[in-house]
Amino acid sequence: MQVEFHGAAGGVTGSCHLLRAAGKVILVDCGMFQGSHELHADNAAPFGFDPAEVDFLLLTHAHLDHCGRIPLLVKRGFRGEVICTAATRDLTRLVLLDSAHLHEEEARHHHRHGEPREPLYDTMDAVDSLDRFGRVAAYGKPIRLAEGVTATVHDAGHILGSASILLELTEDDRRKRILFSGDIGPSERPLLNAPAPPSDVDAVVMETxxxxxxxxxxxxSVAELQDAIADAEARGGNVIIPTFALERAQELLFFMREAMEAGALRDSLQVFLDSPMAISATRIFQRHPEAMKPEVAEMLRHGGDPFHLPELHFTRDASESMALNRIRSGAVIMAGSGMCTGGRVRHHLRHNLAHSDCSVIFVGFAAEGTLARIIVEGAKSVKLFGDHIPVRAKVHTINGFSAHAGRRDLIDWHGKVGPAKRTFLVHGEHKAMTALQDALKDKQVVVPALHSVHQL
Incomplete structure (x- = not known):
């Protein structure tokens, strides 16, 4: 038995872990590398293994850095089965088709500037990859993959349908229980249940x-969000919220609905969800009450809508999005991407960052080098679409909305999985990974290098 680390090793993105056991090759996640610098070469590089030899791909959740290279995997020969929860399957379809469209757009942009480059994959590649999705996993119900190989998904509490994956392996009379955490959610969430990992594992691959x-x-954090929106209204400006389409957008709508019902925000507030993906994701949320907290599920099953606001506007079309740039005050505009690496939010920042009566509210993780991190760290100006834009807007950073567990929750989660003989730390920047390694110093902790191989 051995585990190999072909992504998110020594970095935050590109989750891709390979397990060889009982004569089978099992991949856990196949995500894209993300960040502000040129990553096309990293994503287009060889995986570090032959996609054709992979029997199963177990997908923890639908974020791009966990599922984004599945079409490329299929394009390069993968013919195995993809297994995930029902909600992850629906969200991944949305994410991959959107990603393919962006790769096509990027390729066209390079061609227009005399730099021929093929897209990493196109829409047909994404559609072809969806044919590889097979059985649907349910929390706590084992799925037999092969003789001596059983997989069980457990609620990770990160985004809708997210899972930690337990693999129970038997090889030459040796038995091992290996847990892949995926991304772990915090214990305190409005829509999702708290993470519920299994216990008594032999080894764990854990995010940091x-x-x-x-x-x-x-x-x-909710109170600070309300205050920041009210403050911008009082100053006569707009609020721009760079928003992750999956989970964060839905949570913010949920919080604003509650605030309006409590009178903390006026119910005539104009809110624009300017993200076709977030709009579609919200509909997917409404279809999967089984993956949500009992009280939210009950509301949905009885015809309620936890995301409804009196003056909520969905802007799917590009022309509608462009029209928002003519609004100079009184609007809350939620648009992707959350790290400002692309998407419509960059246009809204271009039109609002220079105005001191406006506010920008960051409500999620900003990776090193991204535009979001640059603004959060106090840049006086930023470059957008070839122009240098002064940063005069009021910048808020509210980290309590993160879909990731904080340090205390991570340590508690690790304690629940039992006295794992080995812990592999992945999916984190060096500082965060080292800090968690120190917290678990009484355990056997490994920080694997990219493409490294470890015997189990």
Whole structure:
């Protein structure tokens, strides 16, 4: 038995872990490398293994850095079965088709500038990859993959349908229980249940995104969001919220609905969800009450809508999005991407960053080098679409909305999985990974290098 690390090793993105056991090759996640610098070469590089030899791909959740290279995997020869939860399957379809469109757009942009480059994959590649999706996994119900190989998904509490994956392996009379955490959610969430990992595992592959710090309490973060929106209204400006389409957009709508019902925000507030993906994702949320907290599921099953606002506007078309740039005050505009690496939010930043009566509210993780991180760290100006834009808007950073567990929750989660003989730390920046390694110093902890191979 051996595990190989072909992504998110020594970095935050590109999750891709390979397990060889009982004569089978099992891949856990196949995500894209993301960030502000040129990553096309990294994503287009060989995987570090032959896609044709992979029997199963077990997908923890639908974020692009966990599923984004599945079409490329299929394009290069993968003919195995993809297994994930029902909600992850629906969200991944949405994410991959959107990603393919962006790769096609990027390729056209390079061609227009005399730099011929093929897209990493196109829409047909994404459609072809969806044919590889097979059985649907349910929390706590084992799936037999082969003789001596059983997989069980457990609620990771990260985004809708997210899972930690337990593999129970038997090879030459040796038995091992290997747990892949995926991304772990915090214990305090409005829509999802808390993470529920299994116990008594022999080895765990664990994310470390916030291994060096805790988030603010959720209630304090919700109050700060309300205050920041009200403050911008009082100053006569707009609010721009760079928003992740999966989970964060839905949570913010949920919080704003509650605030309006409580009178903390006026219900005539004009809110624009300017993200076709977030709009579609919201509909997928409404179709999967089984993956949500009992009280939210009950609301959905009885015809309620936890995301409804009186003056909520969905802007799918590009022309509608462009029209928002003519609004100079009183609008809350939620648009992707959350790290400002692309998408419509960059246009809204271009038109609002220079105005001191406007506000920009960051509500999620900003990876090193991304435009979001640059603004958060206090840049006086940023370059957008070839222009240098001064940063005069009021910038808020509210980290309590993170879909990732903070340091304390990560340590608690690790304690619940039992006295694992080995812990592999992945999916984190060096500082966070080192801090969590120090916290688990009484355990056998390994920080694997990219493409490294470890015997189990």
């Amino acid at each position: 995104t916030y291994g060096d710090r805790d988030h603010r309490r959720l209630a304090a």
